[in-house]
Amino acid sequence: MNETAQRGLLMSDSACRKGRLMEKLGRSILLLITSLSVFAVLFIFIYIAKDAFPFIKEMGLSRFFGSAQWYPSMDPPSFGAMAIVYGTLMVTVGAIIVAVPLGVAAAICLSDVLPFEVRQVVKPIIEMLAAIPSVAFGFFALVVFAPVLQNHGGALLSTILWVIGLPLGVLLVMVLSEMTASRVQEVRRPSVRLMGHIIFGVALFYLLWRGGACLWNVHIASGTNALNVSFILGMMALPTIVSVAEDSLQAVGRDLREGSYALGATRAETMVRVILPAASSGIASAIILGIMRAFGETMVVWMASGNTARIPSPWYNFLAPVRTLTASIAGDMGEAARGTMRYHVLFVMAFFLLVVSFIMNMLSQWAVDRQRKRWGK
Amino acid sequence: MQRRARYTLDKAFTGLGTASVLIMAIVLLVLLVPITWRGCQAFIFRGTYFFRQMQKVEFDRGNTARLDKQRDQFLAAMAPAWGMINEFEAELKEMPRKDRKKYKANFRETKKAFEAVFGPLPDEKTPILPRSQYGQTRWDRANVKFESLYFREMWDYNTPTGQGVQLLLPRDKDFAGTKLEPLFDYVKLNLSKIMQPEVTFYWQFLVDKSIDSHFFGGIGPEVLGTIYLTIGAILFAVPIGITAAVYLCEFARPGSVLSLIRTCVNTLAGVPSIVFGLFGLAFFLNSLHVSQSKSVLAGALTLALMVLPTIIRATEEAIRAVPHSYKEASLGLGASHGWAVLTVILPAALPGIMTGIVLSMGRAAGETAPIIFTAAVSLGAAPKIMQVFSEPTPALSWNIYNLCTEHEAVNEIRHVQYGMVLALIVLVLALNMAAIVIRARISKKLKG
Numbered sequence: 001m002n003e004t005a006q007r008g009l010l011m012s013d014s015a016c017r018k019g020r021l022m023e024k025l026g027r028s029i030l031l032l033i034t035s036l037s038v039f040a041v042l043f044i045f046i047y048i049a050k051d052a053f054p055f056i057k058e059m060g061l062s063r064f065f066g067s068a069q070w071y072p073s074m075d076p077p078s079f080g081a082m083a084i085v086y087g088t089l090m091v092t093v094g095a096i097i098v099a100v101p102l103g104v105a106a107a108i109c110l111s112d113v114l115p116f117e118v119r120q121v122v123k124p125i126i127e128m129l130a131a132i133p134s135v136a137f138g139f140f141a142l143v144v145f146a147p148v149l150q151n152h153g154g155a156l157l158s159t160i161l162w163v164i165g166l167p168l169g170v171l172l173v174m175v176l177s178e179m180t181a182s183r184v185q186e187v188r189r190p191s192v193r194l195m196g197h198i199i200f201g202v203a204l205f206y207l208l209w210r211g212g213a214c215l216w217n218v219h220i221a222s223g224t225n226a227l228n229v230s231f232i233l234g235m236m237a238l239p240t241i242v243s244v245a246e247d248s249l250q251a252v253g254r255d256l257r258e259g260s261y262a263l264g265a266t267r268a269e270t271m272v273r274v275i276l277p278a279a280s281s282g283i284a285s286a287i288i289l290g291i292m293r294a295f296g297e298t299m300v301v302w303m304a305s306g307n308t309a310r311i312p313s314p315w316y317n318f319l320a321p322v323r324t325l326t327a328s329i330a331g332d333m334g335e336a337a338r339g340t341m342r343y344h345v346l347f348v349m350a351f352f353l354l355v356v357s358f359i360m361n362m363l364s365q366w367a368v369d370r371q372r373k374r375w376g377k
Numbered sequence: 378m379q380r381r382a383r384y385t386l387d388k389a390f391t392g393l394g395t396a397s398v399l400i401m402a403i404v405l406l407v408l409l410v411p412i413t414w415r416g417c418q419a420f421i422f423r424g425t426y427f428f429r430q431m432q433k434v435e436f437d438r439g440n441t442a443r444l445d446k447q448r449d450q451f452l453a454a455m456a457p458a459w460g461m462i463n464e465f466e467a468e469l470k471e472m473p474r475k476d477r478k479k480y481k482a483n484f485r486e487t488k489k490a491f492e493a494v495f496g497p498l499p500d501e502k503t504p505i506l507p508r509s510q511y512g513q514t515r516w517d518r519a520n521v522k523f524e525s526l527y528f529r530e531m532w533d534y535n536t537p538t539g540q541g542v543q544l545l546l547p548r549d550k551d552f553a554g555t556k557l558e559p560l561f562d563y564v565k566l567n568l569s570k571i572m573q574p575e576v577t578f579y580w581q582f583l584v585d586k587s588i589d590s591h592f593f594g595g596i597g598p599e600v601l602g603t604i605y606l607t608i609g610a611i612l613f614a615v616p617i618g619i620t621a622a623v624y625l626c627e628f629a630r631p632g633s634v635l636s637l638i639r640t641c642v643n644t645l646a647g648v649p650s651i652v653f654g655l656f657g658l659a660f661f662l663n664s665l666h667v668s669q670s671k672s673v674l675a676g677a678l679t680l681a682l683m684v685l686p687t688i689i690r691a692t693e694e695a696i697r698a699v700p701h702s703y704k705e706a707s708l709g710l711g712a713s714h715g716w717a718v719l720t721v722i723l724p725a726a727l728p729g730i731m732t733g734i735v736l737s738m739g740r741a742a743g744e745t746a747p748i749i750f751t752a753a754v755s756l757g758a759a760p761k762i763m764q765v766f767s768e769p770t771p772a773l774s775w776n777i778y779n780l781c782t783e784h785e786a787v788n789e790i791r792h793v794q795y796g797m798v799l800a801l802i803v804l805v806l807a808l809n810m811a812a813i814v815i816r817a818r819i820s821k822k823l824k825g
Binding site for chain 1: 649749
């Protein structure tokens with residue numbers, strides 16, 4: 001009786017062996033399925049490179065990157081992509097200029113300035129902003145924003161200058177007056193502060209008025225241009241930057257904040273001198289991800305950049321139409337017969353995009369890892 | 378630095394941050410308000426008699442008796458106008474050659490503009506294209522077209538800046554003294570009586586097929602095509618994504634293989650969408666030949682690759698959020714590791730996994746670049762369910778681009794473009810909202 005019951009609880013050697021074999025088999029199957037993403041990345045690189053190779057072998061990369069003569073339909077054709085690469089860089093830089101200051105400031109505000117309830121509401125809205133399809137942004141850029149730029153471009157730029165410049169300028173005037181007043185004796189500070197308000201205020205108003213007048217007279221010939229695309233791409237990159245930067249600011253934790261407050265620092269000093277340096281890697285990662293978003297975008301630039309393969313004159317003229325790598329791929333693939341150089345040059349562009357994205361992705365990952373090691377997230 | 382200066386800096390700092398959030402909110406409003414407002418006008422607008430006629434003829438909708446009554450009113454109001462045109466044509470034949478030549482070109486243009494507003498003249502043979510068989514179906518477009526009938530457009534280039542200035546010249550002055558002169562004022566006074574505008578709620582815009590390149594009808598094929606592509610992408614990506622995440626969280630040992638896989642997942646997430654499109658063309662169509670030409674299958678596979686990292690990441694986060702005690706209790710009761718994962722951890726992580734799936738659906742529905750070369754066409758019906766392996770499909774995201782850049786009459790169908798954009802945004806944001814709600818429930822559940 002006892003022997004029978006005791007033997008029933010023990011598994012036989014063959015059953016144990018079978019169980020371990022099944023576990024190994026299951027684990028192997030899981031690994032194989034998981035490796036699909038590895039194979040996917042490899043195949044993407046291989047197939048893009050495979051179709052890019054005929055062009056590189058025949059034409060070489062020196063003229064591809066060194067010439068701005070993009071005339072694929074001519075006989076003989078010319079595939080100089082310098083203007084197109086320049087257009088991509090131009091709109092990416094423009095998007096960064098729009099998105100990074102706004103995004104980092106918003107992340108700081110959400111992280112430490114606004115109440116928790118407001119943050120609970122705002123963060124989902126930012127995520128929904130990130131979810132808006134890019135073709136909707138492109139449609140807005142082409143159908144709504146481009147006519148406004150073309151018909152009222154000067155007035156719009158002037159208005160934007162006043163709307164943004166006036167509040168920031170007022171804050172700056174207050175700060176400068178206060179800093180000036182802090183340098184004189186206690187008794188004279190109110191009068192010096194008042195004088196500072198008047199002088200700096202008049203200077204601010206004069207600068208805004210002159211700047212506004214200059215911008216008012218600007219005439220934008222084409223509403224589909226680098227400025228349009230830069231602004232829209234900036235808006236698209238903004239949610240990414242805000243989300244990732246805010247997460248990294250949150251990850252720093254309360255200890256540093258409370259220590260800084262205990263030593264008498266104001267909130268601004270805490271943020272600028274303590275929290276931002278601590279979260280710098282995470283914020284760098286956010287900025288890199290935002291750049292990747294702007295760099296890899298297709299539909300907005302295809303619809304609203306003007307698609308002119310020429311370096312603007314002068315080189316910094318954002319009011320001129322430009323052409324980007326992604327728009328060239330999307331627009332030209334329908335025109336290029338399979339197997340021709342015109343077909344293969346688009347894969348060269350895609351390979352370039354792929355390599356740049358890979359490098360930026362590695363940079364972003366390195367920044368995240370650095371953040372993690374530093375703060376033990 | 379003195380205390381007051383530091384406090385001023387602090388307030389300026391706070392103002393700066395708040396201003397940036399406000400700017401973001403304003404920009405979001407500027408983006409969404411015009412699209413929402415004009416997108417709604419694809420569904421709710423003042424439709425004319427021609428709209429109701431078109432619905433009856435093309436889709437067999439509406440009350441027949443009521444439509445007959447409206448047609449009688451239309452014919453009664455139009456008879457004098459048609460009479461004036463016929464009388465002027467008769468008058469034109471009796472004119473001296475010089476006078477006839479003066480009026481002829483303008484009359485042809487006037488007649489064309491007239492037919493654009495009110496449809497073909499009753500005695501002429503039926504036009505081939507549906508867009509010419511009906512007058513204006515929307516009251517706002519009818520008014521715009523009427524301006525083209527009432528005024529002749531001319532450009533004056535004798536200006537100081539050298540830039541052309543538009544001049545609008547009334548046509549009744551061109552035809553002064555003829556039998557056509559009363560036509561313009563008559564039509565102007567009786568426009569609403571002729572067109573009979575009514576507020577119309579056209580929800581079938583979402584399901585009707587388009588007629589004559591979207592001049593009439595709705596966006597049904599595009600909506601259905603987007604649904605096909607989205608569901609197809611999810612069907613391919615979800616099993617692989619969940620399996621990969623389970624392996625990475627529960628079975629993988631730390632080491633070079635694990636870090637390689639993670640690096641590849643991150644790389645896949647960072648690939649530009651147009652590169653996915655090229656890869657889909659080069660690999661699925663030109664190498665694997667999953668179909669002879671563009672197809673929903675190829676598009677779905679391409680989109681699946683694109684959304685795979687999202688699902689992997691979301692599922693990983695969901696699995697990591699499950700408390701260790703669940704797993705330990707299960708193992709303590711004698712379950713094997715695999716069985717514990719299947720019956721305890723995955724059910725507990727299911728809400729998080731659903732969040733990832735829903736977010737991926739939004740991403741797949743909204744992407745255009747991957748399907749340009751693999752799945753999307755401009756016109757035609759969406760394929761039947763058994764044809765998705767070999768047939769391409771219209772899609773919302775592609776046709777938003779196509780209709781506002783490639784269409785032969787972009788400004789005529791602006792409401793369709795806005796309607797498509799609104800439909801796509803609502804679809805994607807609804808999925809996103811669902812994901813947020815699911816995540817909120819997870820938080821509540823784990824907290825309690």
